[in-house]
Amino acid sequence: MSPVPILLLDQTDSTNAEARRRAEAGEVGPQWIVARRQTSGRGRRGRAWESETGNLAATLLMTTQKPAAEAAQVTFLAALATADLLEAFAAPGRVAIKWPNDVMIAGDKAVGILIESGTHSMGGLWLAVGIGVNLAHAPTGTERPATSLAAHLRSDVAYPPSVEAAAQVLADAFAVWQQRWETLGFQPVLDAWVARTQGLDGPATARLDHEAISGVADGVAPDGALRLKLADGSMRLISAGDVFFGEAV
Template sequence: MSWPEGYGRLVLAQVDSTNAEAARRAPGLAGPEWILARAQSAARGRRGRAWAMPEGNFAATLVMRLDEPPEHRALRSFVAALALFDAVGALVGDDAGLALKWPNDVLLNGGKLAGILLESLGPHLAIGVGVNLIAAPGAGQVEPGALRPVSLLGETGVRVGPEAMLEALAGAYAAREAAFVTYGFGAIRTAWLARAMGIGAVATARTARDETTGTFETVDEAGHLVLKTAKGRVAIAAADVFF
C-alpha cells in the first residue's frame, strides 16, 4: 500500500511518548502528520496508565487539526480502530481472529493486541496507537481483570516491523477517514459493530466513580456503549469494559 497523499511522516529513534511529541510539533504542522518512534521512555495508555513497549513494538501518533466539537472528534477512536483492524488483517493476510472492543482496543484471538489513545491539543487532535508487534507485556503489567496482552508474532508467527505497520495503518486510516468525512459516523458505526466483541454478552462498564453491569446491546449514534440493565437501557460515554 502506498503512502496516502496529504499525510506527513516523521520517524524518530526515541521520544518520551509520541503523543507528547505530537503536542510539541502540532503548532508548526501544515497538515496531518504521523509520528513514529522506535522507542518510548514514558509511553502512556488511557487514564494516564503506563504503556509497556518492548523493543520492536509499534508506537505512533497521528496529529491533525480539526475544527470540530469535542464529541465529534471523539468518534475518531472508532475510525482508528477500524483502520487498525484493516491494516493488521492486510499484513497477516487473515482477519478471522481480530475483533474490536469498546472503546478503543483491537483484539487478536481474544487477547489485547493494540490500544488507541485520543488527546485534544487545542485545535489539534492526537491519535496515539500502540501495537504489540513482537512481544506482549507480562500479566503483571496490566490491571486485574483486564484481557491478556498478546503479540502479533506470538499469535500468528508473522513478523512485522514498525515501519511496515505504519505504512499499512496510514493507508487504512486515510481510507476510513475519507469515509467518515464523506458519509458521517453511521457507516463507521455499522462497520465497527460488525467487528465488535461481546454484543449480547454481559459486560461491566467501570469508571473511577461507579460501575454498571448489563447486556451489551450496541453502540449508539454518539459512540456511547449501550447496556441493557435491570433498570433499563444505559448509555455510557467513557469507561473501562470487562466481559
C-alpha cells in the same frame, strides 16, 4: 487525499507528547509521528504503555474544525485502521474490536489507542491519535491478558512487519477510513465498527470513575456510546470507561 508524511524517530518519551508539543508550537499536520522506542508511553487513565523495540508506537497529529464531540469519532477510525493492519498479517478470524477501541487478537489485547486534543492557536482543535501495537512483543503482568501479532501470524508470514512497514500500512488504512468519514459521515464507519466488535449483546460490567455498573449490553447509540440495560430495566449510555464483557468484576 494526499499521503500523510511519516516522521520516524529512533526514540522519544511519547509520540502523543511529541504531537502535543508540535501542536502547541503551531504545527497543524497532518503528520504521523512514529518511534522505534518510547520511554514514557501512556495509555488510558494514565496507565503506562510499554513499548519494546519492534513494536509500533505511532501518533497522527491532525487538526479539525469539527466540534469536540464529533472529532472524538476518530477513535473509531483508529480502531478500524488498526484492525486492518493486524488482519493484513494475522491468521484469519482472530482479529476483533472490543468497545470502544481495544483491538484484540484471539481475545487478548494487542493494541492501545489514546486520543488527546486541545484548542489550536490557528483555530479549531488539534488531535493526537495515539496508537500502540504489539507487533513483536507483548507485555506481561497486565490487568488483562495481552498478546502480540508475532504470536498469531498467517502460515505464509514468517515475521511481523517492521515498524516502518506497519506504520505505512496503518497510515494508508486510516486514510481510507478518514475519507469515508469525511465524505459519507459517521454512520458507515460505525456500521463497519459494529460488525467487527464483540460483546455488544451480552452481559457486561462498566468500571467508571466512581462506580461499577453491571447489566446487559444492548448495542451502541448513534454516537457509538455503549447502551447498557440495567436489572431495573433502565438504560445507561456509557461514553467512556473500562468495560468487561461476559463477566462481572
